[in-house]
Amino acid sequence: MGYLKWIEIEESAPNWNLRQLKSCSENEDMLFCAVVKSNAYGHGVDEISSLLPSADWFAVNSLDEGLELRRYGIKRPILLLGHVLMERLPEAIDADLRLTVYNIETIEKLEKTLNQGVTCRIHIQIETGTGRQGLLPENVPEFIRMASGTPGLEIEGLATHFANIEDTLNHEYAEEQLRIFKEVVETVRESGVSPAVIHTACTAATILFPETHFNMLRTGIGLYGLWPSRETFLSAQSNGIPVPDLMPVLSWKTRIAQIKELPSGSYIGYGCTYKTSRRTRLGVLPVGYADGYDRKCTNSAHVLVRGKRAPLLGRVCMNLIMIDLTDIPEASLEDTVVLLGRDCNELITAEMMAEWIGTINYEVVTRISSFLPRIIVRRG
Numbered sequence: 001m002g003y004l005k006w007i008e009i010e011e012s013a014p015n016w017n018l019r020q021l022k023s024c025s026e027n028e029d030m031l032f033c034a035v036v037k038s039n040a041y042g043h044g045v046d047e048i049s050s051l052l053p054s055a056d057w058f059a060v061n062s063l064d065e066g067l068e069l070r071r072y073g074i075k076r077p078i079l080l081l082g083h084v085l086m087e088r089l090p091e092a093i094d095a096d097l098r099l100t101v102y103n104i105e106t107i108e109k110l111e112k113t114l115n116q117g118v119t120c121r122i123h124i125q126i127e128t129g130t131g132r133q134g135l136l137p138e139n140v141p142e143f144i145r146m147a148s149g150t151p152g153l154e155i156e157g158l159a160t161h162f163a164n165i166e167d168t169l170n171h172e173y174a175e176e177q178l179r180i181f182k183e184v185v186e187t188v189r190e191s192g193v194s195p196a197v198i199h200t201a202c203t204a205a206t207i208l209f210p211e212t213h214f215n216m217l218r219t220g221i222g223l224y225g226l227w228p229s230r231e232t233f234l235s236a237q238s239n240g241i242p243v244p245d246l247m248p249v250l251s252w253k254t255r256i257a258q259i260k261e262l263p264s265g266s267y268i269g270y271g272c273t274y275k276t277s278r279r280t281r282l283g284v285l286p287v288g289y290a291d292g293y294d295r296k297c298t299n300s301a302h303v304l305v306r307g308k309r310a311p312l313l314g315r316v317c318m319n320l321i322m323i324d325l326t327d328i329p330e331a332s333l334e335d336t337v338v339l340l341g342r343d344c345n346e347l348i349t350a351e352m353m354a355e356w357i358g359t360i361n362y363e364v365v366t367r368i369s370s371f372l373p374r375i376i377v378r379r380g
């Protein structure tokens with residue numbers, strides 16, 4: 001069956017990237033939690049989870065994402081990173097999903113909800129300076145007292161999340177977060193509770209800071225073959241840290257839906273923002289901002305056709321974009337077009353697209369519509 005627009009997923013890349021990231025740790029027993037939230041950062045959660053046999057755990061954001069992974073047949077531990085509505089806690093418990101907790105109200109609700117013989121495993125998220133979800137260190141002793149006194153509740157994990165490892169070459173803030181977290185770990189242990197898994201390391205921390213690894217890595221972007229930032233790469237290089245060989249997982253493709261010749265002086269697209277200055281061979285592509293192709297690409301991006309760059313002309317529409325094929329006379333109707341990925345010697349990376357639209361590679365891939373088919377391919 002042919003596709004009009006689709007995402008290609010390189011079969012071997014996710015697990016390759018996982019092994020590259022895992023090799024940042026010298027501990028052979030290190031657990032690896034693959035962060036596959038938000039449709040596996042836009043890559044397709046079913047496809048990506050099926051291509052990660054070496055992941056020990058999976059992490060998603062919402063209850064519904066966790067339930068989908070269970071329906072898909074994932075039997076490994078799944079950690080929910082985001083908030084679960086109190087009224088839906090029983091669904092999480094039934095599906096044996098691990099909860100990230102930081103509100104005392106959740107513990108009170110679980111105390112009332114848990115039936116005899118049922119276990120609910122929780123991971124306490126500590127606020128160490130990221131200024132979002134998390135339990136303040138001063139509230140930890142009371143929280144632990146309540147949670148450990150609740151029958152059926154198992155404090156399985158302790159976690160925190162770093163604010164800015166990927167944003168800077170100066171990691172003093174992250175070091176302070178780590179210091180606060182270690183103090184909390186000590187407090188928890190002194191109270192007689194020993195969580196089985198302690199995890200803090202996103203991709204940048206995994207690569208740059210062995211001290212953040214504890215006994216589980218919790219990484220996302222690197223799995224998809226993308227670097228968290230240029231600063232992360234430069235920090236690794238300048239500190240002599242072995243640089244993992246990450247392989248981008250995703251290509252985004254479509255086909256040419258129409259080709260026509262327009263005279264010089266023709267306007268292209270809504271708002272008449274582009275006027276041709278020569279006789280122009282226009283290509284129309286069936287992709288737009290509804291697919292996640294950002295409207296800020298208007299008049300500033302390019303795509304690849306037959307291994308050559310074709311500039312976008314005019315505004316990105318909801319379901320269409322227009323390109324200049326004048327300098328690619330060999331292009332013909334229904335040719336494949338690469339929006340993101342490689343075509344012969346040309347390459348469009350998520351980082352390039354992020355620069356065109358003023359964002360980060362995370363957002364570029366995550367916003368690709370989940371309606372597009374994800375096709376697993378073997379490039380060899």
Ligand SMILES: Cc1ncc(COP(=O)(O)O)c(C=O)c1O
Pocket residue numbers: 035081161201202203204218219220221222228
């Ligand atoms: C709580 C949490 N842990 C881990 C990650 C993974 O981070 P990264 O994709 O930078 O590896 C994220 C990403 O947003 C997160 O929110």
